[in-house]
Amino acid sequence: xxxxxxxxxxxxxxxxxxxxxxxxxxxxxxxxxxxxxxxxxxxxxxxxxxxxxxxxxxxxxxxxxxxxxxxxxxxxxxxxxxxxxxxxxxxxxxxxxxxxxxxxxxxxxxxxxxxxxxxxxxxxxxxxxxxxxxxxxxxxxxxxxxxxxxxxxxxxxxxxxxxxxxxxxxxxxxxxxxxxxxxxxxxxxxxxxxxxxxxxxxxxxxxxxxxxxxxxxxxxxxxxxxxxxxxxxxxxxxxxxxxxxxxxxxxxxxxxxxxxxxxxxxxxxxxxxxxxxxxxxxxxxxxxxxxxxxxxxxxxxxxxxxxxxxxxxxxxxxxxxxxxxxxxxxxxxxxxxxxxxxxxxxxxxxxxxxxxxxxxxxxxxxxxxxxxxxxxxxxxxxxxxxxxxxxxxxxxx
Amino acid sequence: xxxxxxxxxxxxxxxxxxxxxxxxxxxxxxxxxxxxxxxxxxxxxxxxxxxxxxxxxxxxxxxxxxxxxxxxxxxxxxxxxxxxxxxxxxxxxxxxxxxxxxxxxxxxxxxxxxxxxxxxxxxxxxxxxxxxxxxxxxxxxxxxxxxxxxxxxxxxxxxxxxxxxxxxxxxxxxxxxxxxxxxxxxxxxxxxxxxxxxxxxxxxxxxxxxxxxxxxxxxxxxxxxxxxxxxxxxxxxxxxxxxxxxxxxxxxxxxxxxxxxxxxxxxxxxxxxxxxxxxxxxxxxxxxxxxxxxxxxxxxxxxxxxxxxxxxxxxxxxxxxxxxxxxxxxxxxxxxxxxxxxxxxxxxxxxxxxxxxxxxxxxxxxxxxxxxxxxxxxxxxxxxxxxxxxxxxxxxxxxxxxxxxxxxxxxxxxxxxxxxxxxxxxxxxxxxxxxxxxxxxxxxxxxxxxxxxxxxxxxxxxxxxxxxxxxxxxxxxxxxxxxxxxxxxxxxxxxxxxxxxxxxxxxxxxxxxxxxxxxxxxxxxxxxxxx
Ligand SMILES: Cc1cc2nc3c(=O)[nH]c(=O)nc-3n(C[C@H](O)[C@H](O)[C@H](O)COP(=O)(O)OP(=O)(O)OC[C@H]3O[C@@H](n4cnc5c(N)ncnc54)[C@H](O)[C@@H]3O)c2cc1C
Numbered sequence: 036x037x038x039x040x041x042x043x044x045x046x047x048x049x050x051x052x053x054x055x056x057x058x059x060x061x062x063x064x065x066x067x068x069x070x071x072x073x074x075x076x077x078x079x080x081x082x083x084x085x086x087x088x089x090x091x092x093x094x095x096x097x098x099x100x101x102x103x104x105x106x107x108x109x110x111x112x113x114x115x116x117x118x119x120x121x122x123x124x125x126x127x128x129x130x131x132x133x134x135x136x137x138x139x140x141x142x143x144x145x146x147x148x149x150x151x152x153x154x155x156x157x158x159x160x161x162x163x164x165x166x167x168x169x170x171x172x173x174x175x176x177x178x179x180x181x182x183x184x185x186x187x188x189x190x191x192x193x194x195x196x197x198x199x200x201x202x203x204x205x206x207x208x209x210x211x212x213x214x215x216x217x218x219x220x221x222x223x224x225x226x227x228x229x230x231x232x233x234x235x236x237x238x239x240x241x242x243x244x245x246x247x248x249x250x251x252x253x254x255x256x257x258x259x260x261x262x263x264x265x266x267x268x269x270x271x272x273x274x275x276x277x278x279x280x281x282x283x284x285x286x287x288x289x290x291x292x293x294x295x296x297x298x299x300x301x302x303x304x305x306x307x308x309x310x311x312x313x314x315x316x317x318x319x320x321x322x323x324x325x326x327x328x329x330x331x332x333x334x335x336x337x338x339x340x341x342x343x344x345x346x347x348x349x350x351x352x353x354x355x356x357x358x359x360x361x362x363x364x365x366x367x368x369x370x371x372x373x374x375x376x377x378x379x380x381x382x383x384x385x386x387x388x389x390x391x392x393x394x395x396x397x398x399x400x401x402x403x404x405x406x407x408x409x410x411x412x413x414x415x416x417x418x419x420x421x422x423x424x425x426x427x428x429x430x431x432x
Numbered sequence: 433x434x435x436x437x438x439x440x441x442x443x444x445x446x447x448x449x450x451x452x453x454x455x456x457x458x459x460x461x462x463x464x465x466x467x468x469x470x471x472x473x474x475x476x477x478x479x480x481x482x483x484x485x486x487x488x489x490x491x492x493x494x495x496x497x498x499x500x501x502x503x504x505x506x507x508x509x510x511x512x513x514x515x516x517x518x519x520x521x522x523x524x525x526x527x528x529x530x531x532x533x534x535x536x537x538x539x540x541x542x543x544x545x546x547x548x549x550x551x552x553x554x555x556x557x558x559x560x561x562x563x564x565x566x567x568x569x570x571x572x573x574x575x576x577x578x579x580x581x582x583x584x585x586x587x588x589x590x591x592x593x594x595x596x597x598x599x600x601x602x603x604x605x606x607x608x609x610x611x612x613x614x615x616x617x618x619x620x621x622x623x624x625x626x627x628x629x630x631x632x633x634x635x636x637x638x639x640x641x642x643x644x645x646x647x648x649x650x651x652x653x654x655x656x657x658x659x660x661x662x663x664x665x666x667x668x669x670x671x672x673x674x675x676x677x678x679x680x681x682x683x684x685x686x687x688x689x690x691x692x693x694x695x696x697x698x699x700x701x702x703x704x705x706x707x708x709x710x711x712x713x714x715x716x717x718x719x720x721x722x723x724x725x726x727x728x729x730x731x732x733x734x735x736x737x738x739x740x741x742x743x744x745x746x747x748x749x750x751x752x753x754x755x756x757x758x759x760x761x762x763x764x765x766x767x768x769x770x771x772x773x774x775x776x777x778x779x780x781x782x783x784x785x786x787x788x789x790x791x792x793x794x795x796x797x798x799x800x801x802x803x804x805x806x807x808x809x810x811x812x813x814x815x816x817x818x819x820x821x822x823x824x825x826x827x828x829x830x831x832x833x834x835x836x837x838x839x840x841x842x843x844x845x846x847x848x849x850x851x852x853x854x855x856x857x858x859x860x861x862x863x864x865x866x867x868x869x870x871x872x873x874x875x876x877x878x879x880x881x882x883x884x885x886x887x888x889x890x891x892x893x894x895x896x897x898x899x900x901x902x903x904x905x906x907x908x909x910x911x912x913x914x915x916x917x918x919x920x921x922x923x924x925x926x927x928x929x930x931x932x933x934x935x936x937x938x939x940x941x942x943x944x945x946x947x948x949x950x951x952x953x954x955x956x957x958x959x960x961x962x963x
Contacts, residue, residue, distance in 0.1 A: 037540065060540035153543070156555035171551055282559060285566070 037062050040088035041177040041238035045246075049256050056259055059089040059151070064258035071264075071355065072380070077255035078224050078265045079381050082183035084245055084256045087223070087230065088238075090136070091150040092176050093158060097167025100144050105308035107161050108138060109293055109301050109317070113308055115140045120204045120219050123301050124293050125157075130316030131281040131290035133157065134274060135298070137221055139206045147172075147217075147232070151274040157282070161312065177238035181245060182228030182265075184429055185252040190218070190229055193248040198229070203431040212244040223262060225269020227429040263356040264377045267388060270331060270422025272296055276358045277329070277374045277388055292320055295390070297329035297422065328396035331420040332363070332373060334385040334404055338416035346409045352378045352385060363389050364403040364414060370395040373404060379424060386424050387417070395419070441467045443957065444716055444726040446703045446742070447897075447936065449477025452732030453686040453697075454950030455935040455957075457508050459730075460693035462958050467724065468695060469716065471702035471897060474680075475687050477732075478896055478903065479945055481680025485883035487833045488771040491678035493887070493896060493903070495822055495840040496520060496791075498672040499662060499946040500682065501576065513688035516676035518827050522790030524781065525631045526873040532780040533631040534787065549629040560626050561661075567611050568661040570603050575662065575941045578952050579915040579923040614654045615910060620798045622654035634795040638818055641844065643904045643943060645762040647805030648798050652910050659944070674827045682945060706731075706742045706932065713932035716742075728931050728957055732950070734898065734905035735759050735918035735938040743929070752928050755919040759938070760912060763848035763889030763901030764808060766817075768841040768866045771883040775823070775837055776874035789826045794819040794869065808845030813862045813888075816869050818844045836882075841866060846888045848900040854890035862888055904943025905936050914940055925953035926960075933957055 039047065040061050054065035063086055066074060077083040095104065104112040110123040117140055124135040136149040144167075148158075158169050181190055190211075191198040197207040198218060206219035214237045222228035233241045246254060266273065274280055278296055279289040293302050294317070304318055339350040356377035363371040376387030387404065395402060398421050403414035445456045448470030460466045474480060478493040497517060505515065521537035533549060535542045546554035573596075580592030600608060613622060619640030623633040640653035647653075675681045687697055702719040706729055715725035731738040739748060739756045781787050795801055795818055804814035820842040825832035832838045843866055850858060863886035871878050889901020898905070906912055915923045918938045925933050935953035937943040 038544070057540065060544055153551075153555045155551050156559075159552065283562070285562065 040086055041235040042086045042088065042179065042242050044239055045242045046086055046256065050258075054258065054260075058259065059091065061089040063089060064256070066258040066260045067256050071258060071260040074255055074257035074261035075264050075380060077253065077257055078183050078226060078261060080184065081253040081255065082181055082185040082189055082249055083261065084242070084249065084254055085180040085182060085258075085262055086178075087180050088177045090178055091153055091171070091173045092178070092232075093148045093150070093155065094170040094172050095146045095148060095158075095167060096170070097144055097165070099165035099167045100146055102308065103162055103165045103167050104138065104146060104148075105306055106311050107158065109298075109303060109311065109313070110138070111303040111306045111308075112138065112146075113306065117143060118205050118207060120206050120221055122204070122221075124296070124298050126293065126313030126317070127281045128313055128316065129281075129290075130292045130313035130320060131284075132278060132293055132296060132298075133281045135272070137219070139217070139219055141206065141208070141217065152280055152282075175235050177233050177235045177241075179231045179233070179238075179241060179245070180222050180224075180228060181231065181249075181254075182222045182224040182226050184227055185249070185254070186228050189245065189249045189252050189254060190231075193244050194218070201229075211241055214241050214244065216241065223269075223271055224265035225271065225423050225425055225430060226265065226427060227432075260355050263358075263375075264380070267356055267375055267377050267386060268379050268381065268423065268425040270297070270388065270424060272298075272329070272388070273358075273375065291327065291329075291390070292317060292325060294320055294325040295327040295329060325393060327371075327390050328393055330389055330391055330396050330398070331422040331424055332376075332387040332389045332402070332404060332417040333420050333424075334376075334387065334406075335416035335418065336385065339385065339406065342406065342408045342413045342415055348409070354378075361387070362405045363391065363417070364405075365395045365400075370402065381425055384424070388422070391419065439715070439725045439727045441465045441724065441726040443467070443728040443730060444469060444724060445730045445732060445935070446706075446716065447471070447477065447732035448475035448683075448687070448697060448699065449732050449936065450479045450683050450686055450945055450947055451935050451937060451950035451953075452477075452730070453683060453690055454504060454508070454947040455730055455732065455954045456695045456697070457686060457690035457693055458951055458954030459957060460690055460695035461508075462954075466690070466695040467726070468690070468697040469701040469703050469718070470697065470699045471719075473699050475697060475699065476680050476683030478892075478898065479679045479683045481678030484769075484885055485771045488836070488838050488883065489678055489824075489831045490769040490838060490885060491680065491824060491840055492769065492885070493767060493892065494679045494945055495824070495842065496673065497675055497679060497682060497945045499659065499944045499948075501946055501948050501951065503576070504947045504951055508686065508689040510682075510685045510689060513685035513692075514677070514681060515685040516681075517673040518676055520673045520790055520822065520827060522787060523635060523793055524787040524790060525635045525793045525795055526778055526780045527631055527796050528872070530780055532778075533629065533635070536786075546629070546632065549632065550627070553627045553629045553632060556626050563607065563610055564658060564661040566603070566607055567614065568658055570600065570607070570611065571658060572662065573599060574914065575946075575948060576952075578925070578956060579917070579940045581915055581921055581923070583921070614658060616651060617654040618649045618651050619653040619657055620648040620802075622657065630797040631795065634798045634801055635793045637798060638793060638795045638801060638820065641801065641805070641818070642820070642842075643765060643902070644907050644909060645760075645764045645808070645845075645847070646909070647809075648801045655910060656908060674822065674824060676828045676830070678824060678828075678831065679945060686947070703742060705744070708743065708747045708929060708932075711747070712930040728933065728961075730933040730935050730953060730957065732936045734761065734902070734936055735934065736761055736899040737897065738934055738936070738938075739927070743932075747929065749928050752919060752922065759918050760907045760909065761900050761902040761905070762907065763892065763898070763903070764845045765901070765903050766813070766843040766846035766862060766866075766889070767887040767892075768843060768863055769885040770839040770841070770881055771832070772837040772839055772877075772880045773882055774876065774880045775826075776839070776870075776880065777876045778874045780873065788823050790822070792821040794821070794873070804845055808847045811847060811849060811851030813846045813850065813865065814844065815865055817846075817866060819866065819870065821870075841870070848889035848893075848902070850888075850890075854888050859886050859888050859891065862886060905938035906943075908942050913942060917942060925949075925956040
């Protein structure tokens, strides 16, 4: 049946809403309280504790680990320093994204790759003839994100050395109250924050330590509803929502390349290691130009007010982030579709992430997005923007 | 087509199997006066529910439905005649070592379970599913199409072939190759390219051997794997399942639709032969000696019975009779139906659980299946047979008295040509082998049996009228499919005799409860009528 994560004894006791969501064969809290507002604000103003154990995790070890990873992912792994973490997608032969995740260099020949979908078979298929091993540690490793402005202080307070000076997208091995962990300064919120990787057996003890130490700072367990709002503000894509993984797509047009997902910066066509899976196709796409772009949309408040005003209402906005495909128009013609959106409590803006045809994706372009006002489909004005929508200095500082 | 009046009926359909009934319903729907003649006391043929032991209903032969054409469900409005298909969506394979392999309705749940056996297979399973989905989508039009004759130059046949060609080109190279492999490989070899878990490969390959006289390692068995995925893409959402009331309820629903359109259905009215004048069918003679005339006669019996029993040999071209004689129709399957005082208690999953509401497959390894086939190859029934089991009363409690159960066990192999021949003793020995095998996985089973019905090909021939007990009216091997089913140049439901048509499972697209043959034959008859 569906399984709880290694933190389930703790999250289960706290989840007053009984709002559980499925994630990769596990159940995790959607929200702990009846509404997720406080959990969201913890991410932005104090600290939130988020169970991210359902991520798939693979340990890749061996003298050819770098060679292997350079063959699979789009980033340049040979330039990944010890203790560095890379965010990277990986592609199929046609340069379409299979999945995305983080790659942490834990040792000279040791990496941990996280993925949203099971990828063991794909990794194995690409490892033929190389001197390295791939171990699926998804179940044996639990993961906990502590995110928010207070996260550094809380975490340094309970861990041995290493956290205070840990830079953005770096990783270190240390102990939290005697529990061996690795801590990376990464997360899915676009805020100051860390992800803590721990042996599943010690998961509960880690949770207890952080909850106790974070108490004075207002640490709050947060569910994935709050996380969803934060990640949209941060412009971070979500598999199966913002893109269809290439291996699951039933038709070609459902697939996206990294360029089409706003991940062009992760595509290193001139790696020292040479070609990687999909690099030929990506090279061509780069030369030719991509058909699609992935952008932010800011939905015009006055336009919303006008549409709702016509039926005698103030604008009604969804209280949780939405994850449906919503058409986007330019001069009456559909030029794209938004795949997730929410009211941003911190920016006080209605925002969305959208796939737009390249001709209509310049930041500043005025478009229209479909909104359903009292059962009728209307179009509200929206402006193309760069992402992230929200990018606080503390994230990198 | 003769326009002369005076015939008793516009059309006589011989055999009230589900295909005959579908055929009659479509003809009646078009305003024809139709008579269905069924030899037994009830309609349905291999699609019947019977209460042989009081209070317990057996889906005597066929037991699950997945291929029933959605257009038939729609056009005959079968739900309004009582068709209800209940979900049946897990398959558990108990293993001799006390473990099991399960595939559940939920994707994550299945992945976890497969992962327990092989991390690789857990992922390959999704990719495999995607490929099969595409291939089923590609093959689907064939299922609903009158086979064109590739040797004919008629515009209609050429158009049909062209359409097919274009269709397959659209598949793309990689999938076209996969389809070609599927057409030529053995189920076991094909699955070896994907999976490493033995019980997974065995259970999947089993769908390739059902109804054939082949083993999982025989070439050509891979193709049938596709059929499993057909149901999924076919519009009739969740059409894979158990018909409430047993498969007989499907036949009853179709009969109800036929009657509503005005068809007459007569049971205990076996047909002795078809009357032929000047190369044209003119009616039938019943076993009782009564004669009934009709402008058109359609046979829903298998090709052997249709052409070698109902028609005098000298009325048909010799080469045609030869190809019907060569048509392979060896039976290989048996069926055991049980009335139970309590549920089977499987050692691998003790107690009452969701596994008892799905299929249970005795197919621990490909070797196991191949060994079962070896017995049959040399004229014996399998000592340790392959079995596909469901407990209908767990899905539809109306199948047994409260708290009691019925079990349906499909078994392979039981060769029609048993060395020394079948008789009652051999039949019960076969039944014993089945129960004995099953008892290794569910030790309480023998003690729970209140009644048992064993069907061998011998029984199926005698009771249901299936030549050699072949469950599909002829093997579903590639040389007997599409424009070759049942004979070259006669795959379009017409026959060498004018006004005489065929509509049983021995015609394209072949066996199983699909109704496609019955429907396509009716459309062909109606088309000729217009000429
Ligand atoms: C044991 C078994 C298990 C099966 N399991 C499944 C399954 O789970 N799912 C599935 O989809 N398919 C299954 N099948 C196959 C499926 O049942 C058949 O392919 C299908 O029912 C055949 O239908 P039909 O109408 O073509 O022929 P039939 O059902 O064979 O109908 C022919 C009819 O003609 C009658 N008849 C015969 N001779 C005469 C005569 N001289 N005069 C008048 N009437 C006559 C017979 O009594 C019969 O009613 C199974 C078959 C068997 C035998």
